[in-house]
Amino acid sequence: MQEFLQLVVSGISTGAIFASLALALVLIYNAMGLVNFAQGEMAMFATFIAYTLVNAGMSFWIAFPVTMVLAFGGGILIQRVVIRPVERAPVLTLVIITLGLATLVNGVAGFLWGYVPRSFASPFSPDSVDLGGVFISYRDLGVIAVSGLVLLAIYLLLQHTTVGLTLRAAAHHPEASRLLGVHVSWMLALGWGLASAVGAVSGMMVAPILLLEPNMMQTIIIYAFAAAVLGGIESPLGAVVGGLLVGVTVNLAGAYIPNAGDLQLAFGLGIIILVLILKPNGLFGRAATRRV
Amino acid sequence: MQRIRTAPPRYWLVLLVVIFFLGFPTVISSFLASEWAQALILAIAIMGLNILVGYSGQLSLGHGAFMAMGAYISAILAHRYKMDYLATVPIAAVVTGVVGFLFGIPSLRLSPLYLALATFALAVVTPSLIKRPADLTGGVQGILIVQPDPPQLASDVFGAVTGTAMTSDQWIYYITLACALILFWLAWNLARRRPGRAMRAIRDGEVAAAASGVNVAGFKTLAFGISAFYAGTAGSLFALSTGFISADTFPVSLSIQLLVGAVVGGLASIPGPLLGAIFAYFLPIGSNQWVPSQTWLPDQITSTVKNAGPAVSYGVILILIMMFAPNGMVGLIRSGYATLDRRLRGAPDPKTGQMPPDPQTV
Numbered sequence: 001m002q003e004f005l006q007l008v009v010s011g012i013s014t015g016a017i018f019a020s021l022a023l024a025l026v027l028i029y030n031a032m033g034l035v036n037f038a039q040g041e042m043a044m045f046a047t048f049i050a051y052t053l054v055n056a057g058m059s060f061w062i063a064f065p066v067t068m069v070l071a072f073g074g075g076i077l078i079q080r081v082v083i084r085p086v087e088r089a090p091v092l093t094l095v096i097i098t099l100g101l102a103t104l105v106n107g108v109a110g111f112l113w114g115y116v117p118r119s120f121a122s123p124f125s126p127d128s129v130d131l132g133g134v135f136i137s138y139r140d141l142g143v144i145a146v147s148g149l150v151l152l153a154i155y156l157l158l159q160h161t162t163v164g165l166t167l168r169a170a171a172h173h174p175e176a177s178r179l180l181g182v183h184v185s186w187m188l189a190l191g192w193g194l195a196s197a198v199g200a201v202s203g204m205m206v207a208p209i210l211l212l213e214p215n216m217m218q219t220i221i222i223y224a225f226a227a228a229v230l231g232g233i234e235s236p237l238g239a240v241v242g243g244l245l246v247g248v249t250v251n252l253a254g255a256y257i258p259n260a261g262d263l264q265l266a267f268g269l270g271i272i273i274l275v276l277i278l279k280p281n282g283l284f285g286r287a288a289t290r291r292v
Numbered sequence: 293m294q295r296i297r298t299a300p301p302r303y304w305l306v307l308l309v310v311i312f313f314l315g316f317p318t319v320i321s322s323f324l325a326s327e328w329a330q331a332l333i334l335a336i337a338i339m340g341l342n343i344l345v346g347y348s349g350q351l352s353l354g355h356g357a358f359m360a361m362g363a364y365i366s367a368i369l370a371h372r373y374k375m376d377y378l379a380t381v382p383i384a385a386v387v388t389g390v391v392g393f394l395f396g397i398p399s400l401r402l403s404p405l406y407l408a409l410a411t412f413a414l415a416v417v418t419p420s421l422i423k424r425p426a427d428l429t430g431g432v433q434g435i436l437i438v439q440p441d442p443p444q445l446a447s448d449v450f451g452a453v454t455g456t457a458m459t460s461d462q463w464i465y466y467i468t469l470a471c472a473l474i475l476f477w478l479a480w481n482l483a484r485r486r487p488g489r490a491m492r493a494i495r496d497g498e499v500a501a502a503a504s505g506v507n508v509a510g511f512k513t514l515a516f517g518i519s520a521f522y523a524g525t526a527g528s529l530f531a532l533s534t535g536f537i538s539a540d541t542f543p544v545s546l547s548i549q550l551l552v553g554a555v556v557g558g559l560a561s562i563p564g565p566l567l568g569a570i571f572a573y574f575l576p577i578g579s580n581q582w583v584p585s586q587t588w589l590p591d592q593i594t595s596t597v598k599n600a601g602p603a604v605s606y607g608v609i610l611i612l613i614m615m616f617a618p619n620g621m622v623g624l625i626r627s628g629y630a631t632l633d634r635r636l637r638g639a640p641d642p643k644t645g646q647m648p649p650d651p652q653t654v
Contacts, residue, residue: 035405037412086615092351095408096555097614099353103548104607110600218544222413229409265420269413276406277398 015247075196232285340522349495362527392520434538
């Protein structure tokens with residue numbers, strides 16, 4: 001039982017990382033009906049920036065917000081330069097462009113920092129705390145706390161500020177918002193910026209667990225896809241719940257199914273396929289209606 | 293005679309290309325022939341992807357997985373059950389095609405976006421799925437494939453032309469060429485006849501296609517099946533040509549490479565996959581050879597550029613082509629040819645009605 005609880009807590013910790021990246025996917029999906037295949041690579045790039053800052057002598061807790069701001073700017077830049085010219089293109093075109101973006105960002109990171117895996121020091125102490133016989137590491141608690149704070153901040157921003165309101169309005173009813181004087185295109189850029197910043201958090205949280213290298217996020221993005229699909233790809237709350245569920249499931253499956261090491265990633269694929277077949281709208285998504 | 297004289301110019305172009313590919317290995321080294329065989333194999337797989345993406349409008353980012361399947365079916369049949377490798381190629385193609393067809397049934401319910409997502413996940417998971425039944429697939433150790441010696445007749449003909457004996461690499465090149473010719477011919481016939489028209493109708497408007505009596509579900513799954521059939525053939529030939537396959541032979545970047553080839557060559561065109569394959573195959577090889585030869589680059593940078601160069605250029609090219617030339621190389625050639633033709637004939641621009649400048653007055 002204790003082992004089970006420990007696994008659940010560390011599952012929640014990895015789940016929080018998946019949730020951040022899944023939320024980034026949902027933000028862009030809501031803004032323009034597109035799954036951003038470059039989200040993971042953008043997060044990886046931001047993590048390399050954080051790594052460089054920390055290596056230059058900056059404390060992690062200063063590098064963290066600085067990286068988020070830089071990632072925010074980078075997201076807006078990408079939207080302005082790459083995505084805006086093709087905003088109205090068919091989904092097929094957009095998906096291929098984000099894939100191109102993923103390949104490009106991956107290559108640029110490899111060019112700048114090389115492909116040798118680097119260790120990224122965790123900002124949290126390696127000790128554990130004993131909660132009634134269940135040992136929980138400070139690292140897991142730290143990841144949960146940081147991700148939770150960021151997700152809460154995004155929730156407050158979206159639901160309780162004017163910016164959040166215009167952002168949601170621009171995403172759901174672009175024409176009506178434009179008539180009311182909302183700069184829809186800039187709101188989409190803002191969506192990209194936010195997604196990029198939230199994604200960066202997942203990168204910085206996962207880098208101490210994995211090793212930092214250009215392909216670091218390739219597996220994480222699959223879990224984030226699974227989380228977003230499970231939660232319903234348009235629901236921010238769904239992304240968070242989906243992320244936690246995927247994290248716990250994968251962690252438990254990895255521990256209790258013998259020799260599951262390699263197959264953990266396949267659980268991500270399995271979740272995606274099962275959800276798409278059984279409940280394509282996910283747990284929190286609205287049923288898709290199509291105008292004919 | 294009449295028919296030959298009135299044949300449209302593109303038939304002559306096709307004939308020239310075929311003669312070129314037939315004669316090419318007699319003037320290049322055996323090693324280069326094996327590289328070109330791999331480019332042709334890529335062309336077959338890209339043609340499969342092109343039928344799915346270009347003609348039927350369904351996006352798959354996981355065609356590397358179908359290639360892996362074809363490769364492993366052939367390799368296991370030949371290695372474990374001692375079958376003649378060439379006999380396993382059609383088996384691999386058909387089995388992969390059936391699996392693709394079955395895969396197409398659940399994907400009918402998915403939006404293009406979800407389909408892209410699911411197939412991408414499949415491509416990422418493929419290497420670890422291959423590792424699992426390790427006694428069957430050889431896991432990370434992989435499977436060695438014995439490359440066949442050329443038959444006497446082919447060897448004699450080749451020897452008569454070039455004066456040197458035919459190597460197995462050259463023989464594999466010709467096997468690949470034969471498969472590519474048959475499959476491109478099939479695709480060409482498919483594209484211009486009823487199934488091709490039905491698929492394009494579905495791509496351009498599912499509801500309208502259904503209203504016109506097209507069996508939407510049937511043709512969408514059929515496109516998946518045919519596409520997987522091509523990928524399976526390509527995978528099987530790929531294993532034969534490299535002589536060794538393991539879990540890491542089919543990384544997610546292979547699926548990306550296929551997509552790059554399809555997009556760069558030109559979606560929904562028959563020559564597109566060939567051009568795209570040559571581009572996607574030789575770009576990394578070319579940059580690997582060109583970059584180290586640049587002596588002014590410091591050593592450290594050389595190795596980085598070698599590793600990161602293909603990814604950067606693939607990414608930039610994918611984005612630029614989708615933005616500015618969505619019909620790829622074939623589209624560029626066609627529009628360039630049309631402009632040239634119009635200028636030569638002095639015909640007006642079809643869009644604006646503007647006459648070209650008169651060379652006499654300018």
